[in-house]
Amino acid sequence: MSGTTGTSGASVQRRLARFNRRFANRFVGPVLTRMPGFGAVVHRGRKSGRTYRTPVKVFRKGPHYVMSLPYGPQSDWVRNTLAHNGCELRTLGRRIQLADPRVYVDERQAVVPAPLRPLLRRFKAFDFIELRPVAAVEEVPAKRT
Template identity: 30%
Template structure:
């Protein structure tokens, strides 16, 4: 028996094929909430850009993972050990990607972001360091 896709899986697919391509026109711009992460495909070597919510922290960024840790862009970043983030109109080379849990991310996030991510049930985050 094939398991039924969850609502979150359906939303992830909608975002990947419909919302993300539209969002890329604004992601990373000054005064826009979404950033853009540029990463290289693990097998293809092709360059990809994915919109994400990258929260600036003292030495880098923390990115919530609302669809879990199995998404392609994250697997690409982890395999490469680096990526490029465009946020607020500036571009940053980032290294040392590490998946952290909500308890580790919370003290580094603003109360507003911490509360929003908790409300959406986001348990995993990607932490990267600006090179």
């Protein structure tokens, strides 16, 4: 019976991920990625080669960047990042080339600030991806209005 619960939980996560990818990210993403602790991963599709932009929660672990994976490591952006051995992170007006992705599970959520742990625990977000910067930080030019 517990296998059934796990499967339906994963199914709910995948449906939520699909909804966010198709609708919510388009509206919330541009605002959210300008806030401290958030960013956008720019990655290339494994088959299409198309460029995608996915909002993420970003943490620092020494020189490395770590993102929580609330929808698990099966997310398209994670699979694309692994396939291409890296991605670009846009955060707080900077573009950072990242490489050497490493997916891991941490039920203690050691990289997550203590006040955020209960929220991520609620979503059972124990999966993370860690990447190292490979290029100097580049400032993104401000958009002219």
